[in-house]
Amino acid sequence: xxxFAWTREQFHIPLGLIYLxxxxxxxxxxxxxxxxxxxxxxxxxxxxxxxxxxxxWMNMPMRLGNRIGRLIGAEDGHVVIGDTLSIKVFQAVSxxxxxxxxxxxxxxxxxxxxxxxxxxxxxxxxxxxxxxxxLVNPHELxxxxxxxxxxxxxxxxxxxxxxxxxxxxxxxxxxxxxxxVVWDLAHSAGAVPVDVAAGGADFAVGxxxxxxxxxxxAPAFIxxxxxxxxxxxxxxxxxxxxxxPFAFEHxxxxxxxVERMRVGTPPVMQMAALDAALDVWDKVDxxxxxxxxxxxxxxxxxxxxxxxxxxKLATPRDNDARGSQVSFxxxxxxxxxxxxxxxxxxxxxxxPDILRFGITPLYIGxxxxxxxxxxxxxxxxxxxxxxxxxxxxxxxx
Amino acid sequence: xxxFAWTREQFHIPLGLIYLxxxxxxxxxxxxxxxxxxxxxxxxxxxxxxxxxxxxWMNMPMRLGNRIGRLIGAEDGHVVIGDTLSIKVFQAVSxxxxxxxxxxxxxxxxxxxxxxxxxxxxxxxxxxxxxxxxLVNPHELxxxxxxxxxxxxxxxxxxxxxxxxxxxxxxxxxxxxxxxVVWDLAHSAGAVPVDVAAGGADFAVGxxxxxxxxxxxAPAFIxxxxxxxxxxxxxxxxxxxxxxPFAFEHxxxxxxxVERMRVGTPPVMQMAALDAALDVWDKVDxxxxxxxxxxxxxxxxxxxxxxxxxxKLATPRDNDARGSQVSFxxxxxxxxxxxxxxxxxxxxxxxPDILRFGITPLYIGxxxxxxxxxxxxxxxxxxxxxxxxxxxxxxxx
Numbered sequence: 001x002x003x004f005a006w007t008r009e010q011f012h013i014p015l016g017l018i019y020l021x022x023x024x025x026x027x028x029x030x031x032x033x034x035x036x037x038x039x040x041x042x043x044x045x046x047x048x049x050x051x052x053x054x055x056x057w058m059n060m061p062m063r064l065g066n067r068i069g070r071l072i073g074a075e076d077g078h079v080v081i082g083d084t085l086s087i088k089v090f091q092a093v094s095x096x097x098x099x100x101x102x103x104x105x106x107x108x109x110x111x112x113x114x115x116x117x118x119x120x121x122x123x124x125x126x127x128x129x130x131x132x133x134x135l136v137n138p139h140e141l142x143x144x145x146x147x148x149x150x151x152x153x154x155x156x157x158x159x160x161x162x163x164x165x166x167x168x169x170x171x172x173x174x175x176x177x178x179x180x181v182v183w184d185l186a187h188s189a190g191a192v193p194v195d196v197a198a199g200g201a202d203f204a205v206g207x208x209x210x211x212x213x214x215x216x217x218a219p220a221f222i223x224x225x226x227x228x229x230x231x232x233x234x235x236x237x238x239x240x241x242x243x244x245p246f247a248f249e250h251x252x253x254x255x256x257x258v259e260r261m262r263v264g265t266p267p268v269m270q271m272a273a274l275d276a277a278l279d280v281w282d283k284v285d286x287x288x289x290x291x292x293x294x295x296x297x298x299x300x301x302x303x304x305x306x307x308x309x310x311x312k313l314a315t316p317r318d319n320d321a322r323g324s325q326v327s328f329x330x331x332x333x334x335x336x337x338x339x340x341x342x343x344x345x346x347x348x349x350x351x352p353d354i355l356r357f358g359i360t361p362l363y364i365g366x367x368x369x370x371x372x373x374x375x376x377x378x379x380x381x382x383x384x385x386x387x388x389x390x391x392x393x394x395x396x397x
Numbered sequence: 398x399x400x401f402a403w404t405r406e407q408f409h410i411p412l413g414l415i416y417l418x419x420x421x422x423x424x425x426x427x428x429x430x431x432x433x434x435x436x437x438x439x440x441x442x443x444x445x446x447x448x449x450x451x452x453x454w455m456n457m458p459m460r461l462g463n464r465i466g467r468l469i470g471a472e473d474g475h476v477v478i479g480d481t482l483s484i485k486v487f488q489a490v491s492x493x494x495x496x497x498x499x500x501x502x503x504x505x506x507x508x509x510x511x512x513x514x515x516x517x518x519x520x521x522x523x524x525x526x527x528x529x530x531x532l533v534n535p536h537e538l539x540x541x542x543x544x545x546x547x548x549x550x551x552x553x554x555x556x557x558x559x560x561x562x563x564x565x566x567x568x569x570x571x572x573x574x575x576x577x578v579v580w581d582l583a584h585s586a587g588a589v590p591v592d593v594a595a596g597g598a599d600f601a602v603g604x605x606x607x608x609x610x611x612x613x614x615a616p617a618f619i620x621x622x623x624x625x626x627x628x629x630x631x632x633x634x635x636x637x638x639x640x641x642p643f644a645f646e647h648x649x650x651x652x653x654x655v656e657r658m659r660v661g662t663p664p665v666m667q668m669a670a671l672d673a674a675l676d677v678w679d680k681v682d683x684x685x686x687x688x689x690x691x692x693x694x695x696x697x698x699x700x701x702x703x704x705x706x707x708x709k710l711a712t713p714r715d716n717d718a719r720g721s722q723v724s725f726x727x728x729x730x731x732x733x734x735x736x737x738x739x740x741x742x743x744x745x746x747x748x749p750d751i752l753r754f755g756i757t758p759l760y761i762g763x764x765x766x767x768x769x770x771x772x773x774x775x776x777x778x779x780x781x782x783x784x785x786x787x788x789x790x791x792x793x794x
Contacts, residue, residue: 084661122634237519264481
């Protein structure tokens with residue numbers, strides 16, 4: 001059994017569905033319901049308040065953080081789980097700005113996920129000290145890193161096109177210019193090998209409900225490099241980031257290291273689901289995953305370009321420059337995606353003209369790619385009425 | 398069957414346990430595991446990304462908010478679920494400060510929960526515009542509300558003593574002085590009838606894992622009065638608080654009303670657990686609950702003062718001035734509580750000298766109160782060795 005035959009068996013995928021949207025919400029690991037049931041009926045219901053210690057809930061944010069740390073190349077003890085990605089963006093950008101108090105530019109690109117931009121703009125508005133959120137096009141980003149820039153806020157893999165930034169090169173350029181870097185790894189963690197330590201990232205954030213399969217609304221993570229971990233201000237100074245939360249002091253003193261980035265009480269059910277999801281990830285070799293991902297994204301590009309001449313590739317052909325998704329442009333992207341979903345091939349539409357397909361080797365293989373493209377090609381040719389998927393669909397509805 | 402015989406049957410309480418810590422973490426409703434199982438195996442696993450619409454996940458923060466709104470006297474559509482209480486404190490205080498841009502004092506009292514103070518101080522530090530977090534003793538609070546005060550940040554029921562502030566009177570005084578008020582209802586929601594609308598509260602926040610029984614790390618809620626809901630800035634400007642989140646615009650525009658206080662992707666499993674917990678609360682008459690709560694807290698005070706002469710009451714005797722917990726002071730509070738817990742009577746110790754007992758009529762009655770006090774009295778007299786609970790404890794360990 002190959003590595004990915006094993007992983008495929010770990011997920012529940014509804015019969016007949018080709019799920020190419022794991023970059024939006026990953027499917028459920030088969031082990032998750034039992035893990036949650038245990039958290040409910042053996043932990044919460046039996047231990048009640050005692051569960052925070054007896055069942056290890058209080059330390060879960062750090063323990064789970066370490067397991068994610070392996071996937072993103074973090075030093076041990078430098079990743080912590082909690083809150084949402086947007087909240088963690090706010091903390092990271094705020095902390096990064098403190099390193100450069102004289103500078104006023106937060107630089108990002110128009111391919112960044114909007115919530116990152118909203119949170120940065122909200123922070124700038126709150127500070128009211130003349131910070132500018134400067135947006136350039138993704139390919140102009142490197143040249144836009146100047147000595148004006150306080151913080152570079154960048155999502156490694158573009159949520160629409162799948163274009164991947166060069167984390168190491170952009171970080172080096174930023175540091176040469178005296179800027180701090182916050183990497184958003186939402187479409188990187190579990191998608192491509194990341195090495196935040198070797199790449200010199202100052203801060204990194206990400207979510208766990210996409211490639212990591214921890215379920216809807218799963219918590220986010222934040223990485224703070226050893227250089228900043230004991231100095232940065234968390235901005236959102238919650239009690240669980242306090243050096244002694246249960247001393248109930250009136251004044252705030254940050255905990256040592258990344259744990260200061262904790263805020264309030266963490267979501268134990270969602271953490272239990274992340275725990276179950278990471279049981280799969282613990283066994284995944286990220287280099288093998290990347291190799292497989294490139295084979296599959298390459299195949300998807302090849303198949304679509306052969307069979308779907310109306311679609312224009314939006315994802316870079318260069319292997320190094322793409323994440324683990326493939327996107328195409330079409331003026332009819334929205335209705336095409338609705339037809340695909342109706343026929344059991346689930347991708348995503350992103351306004352105004354993007355068809356986006358997440359390619360997730362843990363549970364997607366060549367067969368699914370070929371079948372998906374066949375359905376897509378038939379939709380485009382208006383020749384799907386005799387296709388088995390259409391017949392099946394009409395039979396059940 | 399009385400109202401509270403019915404509610405008692407809705408919870409799982411381990412055999413032999415007297416659980417007087419539901420003001421820290423409520424016990425599990427019996428219906429919760431099935432609700433979560435359904436969310437996992439019928440919703441997430443079958444609908445995947447489609448669950449956000451098909452299963453109503455996206456609207457849960459508002460739907461659940463409305464159900465909590467009934468418990469706190471909010472206008473319909475003015476409460477939304479999400480994040481943690483600390484995060485919601487930050488948003489509320491930040492929004493309240495904007496109404497009073499010329500003033501520099503955030504007033505609170507030393508009985509407030511520390512995380513509220515930390516978040517407010519963190520906000521003041523971030524703003525760096527000379528805001529002062531001014532702390533007074535709880536009984537000095539009303540007099541300390543002057544025209545200097547921008548925001549009064551106050552927890553209605555003190556987490557240590559159970560002392561209850563007069564929401565209506567303090568709000569009136571604050572408004573007379575031109576100050577905004579943020580009420581923390583962590584120990585109020587599900588504990589006492591609250592009427593934020595009639596009381597004139599500007600903002601209110603609270604958590605759902607205490608009296609509301611939604612489980613460890615359950616999400617928080619925030620109320621914004623109709624006067625502010627369409628004007629306030631959320632400070633944490635996440636995409637799900639955007640007027641059109643799925644347009645993926647580069648610039649932030651807040652949603653109408655309280656929905657702008659949403660930040661990132663909400664925790665669907667935890668919301669499903671809250672959903673199950675609120676199925677009980679939907680049937681609870683808060684006036685009847687309050688009547689029962691006062692009977693039980695009154696009984697607890699009477700029993701302890703009769704049988705435990707060494708303990709000093711820390712909770713007000715005046716019915717109007719207490720929430721739904723009873724606390725006592727003792728220099729030996731810590732070891733006494735450890736002995737109680739060991740014998741299956743679970744309360745809480747709060748530094749330096751508080752024994753705290755949450756009195757929750759949904760699943761606690763007179764029998765439990767009397768038994769708990771008997772065990773407590775025996776511990777204090779050093780005469781528990783022949784008590785059935787001690788015998789049982791020694792038999793099983």
